[in-house]
Amino acid sequence: MTGKFIENISPKEVINRIKELGDNILKGFNDGNPIISFALRGNIKNIEYDEKYDIIKLKEKVGTREFFNLGHVRRFTQTLLVAGLAKKLVERDKTASLREVYYQLKHTIPMLNLNTFEKQEESDAVIEDLERAIKAIREQFHIKAEGRGAIYGDIILKDRKRNDEWNCAKLGRGGWSVPSTIEDVEIGDINADYVLVVEKEAMFDRLIEERFPEKNKAILITGKGQPPRGIRRLVHRLRYEKNMPVYVFTDGDPAGYYIYSVIKRGSMNLSQFSELLATPDAKYIGMTMDDVENYNLLKKGAVVGLEEWDIKRLNELQNYPWFKKSKDWQRQFKKMLSLKIKVEQDALAANSLEFVADTYLPEKISKPEKMLN
Amino acid sequence: MTGKFIENISPKEVINRIKELGDNILKGFNDGNPIISFALRGNIKNIEYDEKYDIIKLKEKVGTREFFNLGHVRRFTQTLLVAGLAKKLVERDKTASLREVYYQLKHTIPMLNLNTFEKQEESDAVIEDLERAIKAIREQFHIKAEGRGAIYGDIILKDRKRNDEWNCAKLGRGGWSVPSTIEDVEIGDINADYVLVVEKEAMFDRLIEERFPEKNKAILITGKGQPPRGIRRLVHRLRYEKNMPVYVFTDGDPAGYYIYSVIKRGSMNLSQFSELLATPDAKYIGMTMDDVENYNLLKKGAVVGLEEWDIKRLNELQNYPWFKKSKDWQRQFKKMLSLKIKVEQDALAANSLEFVADTYLPEKISKPEKMLN
Numbered sequence: 001m002t003g004k005f006i007e008n009i010s011p012k013e014v015i016n017r018i019k020e021l022g023d024n025i026l027k028g029f030n031d032g033n034p035i036i037s038f039a040l041r042g043n044i045k046n047i048e049y050d051e052k053y054d055i056i057k058l059k060e061k062v063g064t065r066e067f068f069n070l071g072h073v074r075r076f077t078q079t080l081l082v083a084g085l086a087k088k089l090v091e092r093d094k095t096a097s098l099r100e101v102y103y104q105l106k107h108t109i110p111m112l113n114l115n116t117f118e119k120q121e122e123s124d125a126v127i128e129d130l131e132r133a134i135k136a137i138r139e140q141f142h143i144k145a146e147g148r149g150a151i152y153g154d155i156i157l158k159d160r161k162r163n164d165e166w167n168c169a170k171l172g173r174g175g176w177s178v179p180s181t182i183e184d185v186e187i188g189d190i191n192a193d194y195v196l197v198v199e200k201e202a203m204f205d206r207l208i209e210e211r212f213p214e215k216n217k218a219i220l221i222t223g224k225g226q227p228p229r230g231i232r233r234l235v236h237r238l239r240y241e242k243n244m245p246v247y248v249f250t251d252g253d254p255a256g257y258y259i260y261s262v263i264k265r266g267s268m269n270l271s272q273f274s275e276l277l278a279t280p281d282a283k284y285i286g287m288t289m290d291d292v293e294n295y296n297l298l299k300k301g302a303v304v305g306l307e308e309w310d311i312k313r314l315n316e317l318q319n320y321p322w323f324k325k326s327k328d329w330q331r332q333f334k335k336m337l338s339l340k341i342k343v344e345q346d347a348l349a350a351n352s353l354e355f356v357a358d359t360y361l362p363e364k365i366s367k368p369e370k371m372l373n
Numbered sequence: 374m375t376g377k378f379i380e381n382i383s384p385k386e387v388i389n390r391i392k393e394l395g396d397n398i399l400k401g402f403n404d405g406n407p408i409i410s411f412a413l414r415g416n417i418k419n420i421e422y423d424e425k426y427d428i429i430k431l432k433e434k435v436g437t438r439e440f441f442n443l444g445h446v447r448r449f450t451q452t453l454l455v456a457g458l459a460k461k462l463v464e465r466d467k468t469a470s471l472r473e474v475y476y477q478l479k480h481t482i483p484m485l486n487l488n489t490f491e492k493q494e495e496s497d498a499v500i501e502d503l504e505r506a507i508k509a510i511r512e513q514f515h516i517k518a519e520g521r522g523a524i525y526g527d528i529i530l531k532d533r534k535r536n537d538e539w540n541c542a543k544l545g546r547g548g549w550s551v552p553s554t555i556e557d558v559e560i561g562d563i564n565a566d567y568v569l570v571v572e573k574e575a576m577f578d579r580l581i582e583e584r585f586p587e588k589n590k591a592i593l594i595t596g597k598g599q600p601p602r603g604i605r606r607l608v609h610r611l612r613y614e615k616n617m618p619v620y621v622f623t624d625g626d627p628a629g630y631y632i633y634s635v636i637k638r639g640s641m642n643l644s645q646f647s648e649l650l651a652t653p654d655a656k657y658i659g660m661t662m663d664d665v666e667n668y669n670l671l672k673k674g675a676v677v678g679l680e681e682w683d684i685k686r687l688n689e690l691q692n693y694p695w696f697k698k699s700k701d702w703q704r705q706f707k708k709m710l711s712l713k714i715k716v717e718q719d720a721l722a723a724n725s726l727e728f729v730a731d732t733y734l735p736e737k738i739s740k741p742e743k744m745l746n
Contacts, residue, residue, distance in 0.1 A: 095582055097575035100722040103675050107723075115674060146574045148597075150521060150550040159545025166544050172532025172558065177523040177550035179578060185545065201519045202470035205552060209468055224521075301488060302476050349473040350480075 011090050014141050017134040018087045025067075025080070034067040036079055038133035042271035049321040054264070054280040056322070058271040065129075078126045079133070081105050081116060086130060086141035093161075095142045095181060098124055137273050139229065144181040147228025150201075151176050152208055153219035156188030168219075173208050175220070180230040187241055193217040194365070195238050199225060199250040199259055199286070203345050203356070210357035216365075219244070226259050229270075232277045235263060239279045246279050247365060252287030253304075253342035254313035257323075260284045265322055284372040285364040287343045289335040295351060295360070302350035303341040310342060328372050384463050387514050390507040391460045398440075398453070407440040409452055411506035415644035422694040427637070427653040429695070431644040438502075451499045452506070454478050454489060459503060459514035466534075468515045468554060471497055510646050512602065517554040520601025523574075524549050525581055526592035529561030541592075546581050548593070553603040560614055566590040567738070568611050572598060572623040572632055572659070576718050576729070583730035589738075592617070599632050602643075605650045608636060612652045619652050620738060625660030626677075626715035627686035630696075633657045638695055657745040658737040660716045662708040668724060668733070675723035676714040683715060701745050 009017075021036065028034030040046055040061040050057045065072045065079065085105060089096055096104065102120040109116065117123045127138055138144070151157075151168050152175035158165045161184050168176045196218045198204045204222035207213065213220050219238070223231035238244045248263055250256030264282040266274030292298050306314075314333055323329045336342065348356040364370050382390075394409065401407030413419055413434040423430045438445045438452065458478060462469055469477065475493040482489065490496045500511050511517070524530075524541050525548035531538045534557050541549045569591045571577045577595040580586065586593055592611070596604035611617045621636055623629030637655040639647030665671050679687075687706055696702045709715065721729040737743050 094726055095578070096722070096726060097578065097719065099575060099717070099719040100579070100726060103717075103720050103722040104726065106674055108674055144575075144578075148523060148547075148550075148574055157545065159547075162545050164543050164545045166539070170537050171539050171544070171549055172530065172535050172537045174521075174532075174550045174552050176544055177521075177547045179547050180574070201521055201553070202472060202517075205468070205470070205517075206473070301479055301481055344472070344476075346470065346472040347476050349469070349476040353467055353469060353473060353477065 009136060009140060011093075011140075014090050014134070014136050015087055017136060018083050018090075018141070021083055021134055022080075028067070034076075035064045036076060036129075036133055037062050037064050038129055039063070039135075041128065041132070042268045044268060047268050047271045049265075051325075054322070055274040055278045056266045056268060056271045057274055075126065075129070078105075078117065078122065079129050082123065082126045082130050083133075086143065089142035093142075095144055097180075098127065098143065098145055101127065101143055131273070137229075137270075137276055139181045139183050139233070142181075144179075145229060147180050147223075147230065149178040149221065149223035149227060149231040149234075150174070150204065151178055151219065151221050151234065152204070153213045154191040154217070155219050156190070158186040158188055160184045160186055169213065173205070175204075175208070178221075178223075178230050178234060180228055182230050182234050182237075185234075187237060190219065190238075190242055190244065191217065192219045192244070194245040194247060195219045195221060195235060196361075197227070197231075197235055197246065197248045197263060197282075198222045198345075199256055200345060203249070206353070207357055207361075210354055212357040212361065215357075216362065225255070226262060229277065232263060232279075235282075236277055236279050239281070246282040247285045247371075248282050249345060249361070250284075250286035251342070251344045252289065252291065252336075253344070254310055254317055256286055256345075257284075257317055257329075258313075260286065261317075261320070261322070283368075285361070285370070287345055287347070288332055288372065289339060289341075289343075290332075291360075292339070292341065292343050295348065295355075297343055297347050297350060298339075298341070300350040302347035303343045306336070306340045306342055311337065326373065332372070382509060382513060384466075384513075387463050387507070387509055388460055390509060391456050391463075391514070394456055394507055395453075401440070407449075408437045409449060409502075409506055410435055410437050411502055412436070412508075414501065414505070415641045417641060420641055420644045422638075424698075427695070428647040428651045429639045429641060429644045430647060448499065448502070451478075451490065451495065452502050455496065455499045455503050456506075459516065462515035466515075468517055470553075471500065471516065471518055474500065474516055504646070510602075510649055512554045512556050512606070515554075518602060520553050520596075520603065522551040522594065522596035522600060522604040522607075523547070523577065524551055524592065524594050524607065525577070526586045527564040527590070528592050529563070531559040531561055533557045533559055542586065546578070548577075548581070551594075551596075551603050551607060553601055555603050555607050555610075558607075560610060563592065563611075563615055563617065564590065565592045565617070567618040567620060568592045568594060568608060569734075570600070570604075570608055570619065570621045570636060570655075571595045571718075572629055573718060576622070579726070580730055580734075583727060585730040585734065588730075589735065598628070599635060602650065605636060605652075608655075609650055609652050612654070619655040620658045620744075621655050622718060622734070623657075623659035624715070624717045625662065625664065625709075626717070627683055627690055629659055629718075630657075630690055630702075631686075633659060634690075634693070634695070656741075658734070658743070660718055660720070661705055661745065662712060662714075662716075663705075664733075665712070665714065665716050668721065668728075670716055670720050670723060671712075671714070673723040675720035676716045679709070679713045679715055684710065699746065705745065 102123040266278035639651035
């Protein structure tokens with residue numbers, strides 16, 4: 001992994017990397033020890049927080065899988081099956097879902113009476129292995145997850161393979177449905193000052209109804225809770241291809257804080273690809289415990305009590321290094337634990353339906369000192 | 374309820390109905406017994422299956438809520454709060470989500486130290502009361518649920534209040550993001566032969582990638598599992614405003630069958646509005662137990678074993694009157710129970726990625742005798 005943000009790799013390069021993987025294995029058979037090398041999977045123990053770039057990265061630990069090892073041979077063979085399919089997908093310019101990959105590759109091996117894959121979890125895990133073996137995200141070898149989002153605002157998008165071009169502010173109040181992979185989407189002209197990622201669809205609808213994007217020159221994006229990868233890629237690309245500032249507006253609860261964390265710094269199990277998916281200088285303008293006081297939400301009963309699992313999750317978040325180094329975040333966490341409450345973005349409706357668009361967001365966005373980092 | 378399909382009621386009419394509700398209550402106060410009358414909520418006991426129109430309808434049982442009844446007074450007062458907000462929403466041409474309604478109306482009544490609403494479940498239930506009291510769906514008084522879907526195909530849509538007009542086949546592979554209420558959307562020209570409702574987003578993506586809509590003159594719609602009301606309204610309107618045949622393509626499992634049932638006949642708890650939401654002559658072209666045999670899916674291991682709860686749910690479905698009268702459906706259910714399997718739409722990928730678009734759907738759609746009704 002380099003320090004700077006890596007760009008898209010071409011389909012040809014993806015095919016070359018898969019071929020190289022195959023060549024190495026073949027060579028291994030000739031030498032008597034076929035192995036596959038890949039970066040180890042990310043978890044809290046083998047990731048590292050890169051202070052300089054403010055993203056979660058995978059430690060450079062390399063694992064291997066050996067063909068002549070009874071504990072490895074199943075996974076080894078499965079990796080070859082997935083690599084073969086991935087190569088075909090890229091060559092034929094087709095995209096398959098995780099579930100389709102499972103069904104395409106599942107079969108019973110004659111004589112052995114063994115299934116190549118028993119459950120989708122198995123093929124999903126092997127797809128991740130392949131990502132870490134050839135250092136490409138699965139979207140680049142044309143495998144995608146489910147999960148759509150939506151975008152609204154004065155931005156031109158183009159589908160490279162379809163010759164379509166559209167403005168996401170000219171589609172009524174619906175906006176464009178963002179598919180789970182956007183590798184063929186080109187970003188054209190933007191007439192906006194920033195990107196606002198909104199946790200909930202209902203809030204996305206609210207802001208469109210209030211004409212917030214028009215009045216504030218904002219691009220709105222929603223991914224329904226924890227955004228799918230297509231949305232994270234889109235946010236990342238808007239930041240790094242178009243230099244758009246990115247603000248994240250979520251509920252003031254552990255799930256909301258983690259949505260922000262994933263958009264900004266990447267997720268642990270995809271830490272090897274933070275550089276393609278994360279947006280390190282995104283700013284948090286979601287609900288805080290200070291908002292609860294400033295906007296009278298506590299008095300109005302527009303808060304929700306913390307559950308046991310909220311407290312457990314908050315304790316985990318408090319200890320993630322990237323939250324730990326931030327005095328502001330630590331103060332919010334402590335305040336939350338002492339007030340024993342959380343607060344949703346919809347709660348701003350306790351003041352008025354327009355409040356979020358006319359007061360809350362303009363106040364937060366105009367005052368960088370009110371943002372969390 | 375009339376026998377024919379009722380059309381949209383105007384915002385003015387909605388306001389009039391709410392006013393009328395208020396006038397009657399006021400009159401009640403003068404007479405000493407303020408009451409609210411409404412059709413009773415739908416459940417398996419008080420709905421009826423209308424054979425003639427092939428939809429689920431609410432039996433015409435009327436309930437009342439009395440102000441001078443300790444057991445009723447809370448709900449009575451809550452209904453007035455919701456009715457007042459609904460009137461304001463329509464007058465101001467604003468739309469609120471269920472969650473926003475809850476936050477807007479929740480407050481502590483001074484002196485009594487009582488909250489108007491304790492949980493969103495309470496306000497949701499009262500919103501349904503209001504629907505049944507004024508005989509309008511909540512979208513008509515500008516209250517909506519979360520939940521978006523997507524549409525793709527050669528169809529012009531217009532947003533009446535925004536002067537936007539777009540073709541859903543010219544938005545790359547994303548399509549238009551269908552918001553949770555489409556009451557302001559006008560349907561323009563359509564260049565297609567039918568509407569295909571697809572259960573899963575991944576299958577929607579597959580068919581777009583295969584250019585199925587272009588090759589087969591189809592409009593694709595997905596609602597991610599059980600479609601939200603905006604999608605059901607859209608399907609209904611495509612059928613009754615534009616005379617488009619509607620086909621439903623789901624997994625071959627109890628959830629998939631019930632998605633079809635809800636699109637076709639309405640749902641039980643919204644049975645009072647089947648005439649606005651249901652599409653009685655929709656046809657099922659989803660996965661069946663016959664497909665499992667015809668397309669070799671059993672041999673390829675592309676099926677999934679039935680779980681305990683699948684069997685329980687199948688037994689319920691078997692006994693719904695609209696499934697009970699169908700020999701074809703009963704045969705499928707029995708076959709499923711004896712094979713003890715279910716089958717997903719993605720399983721067709723076991724043959725090839727293109728199979729669903731090149732073989733499965735064209736075969737089913739060209740042979741009405743293969744459809745279930």
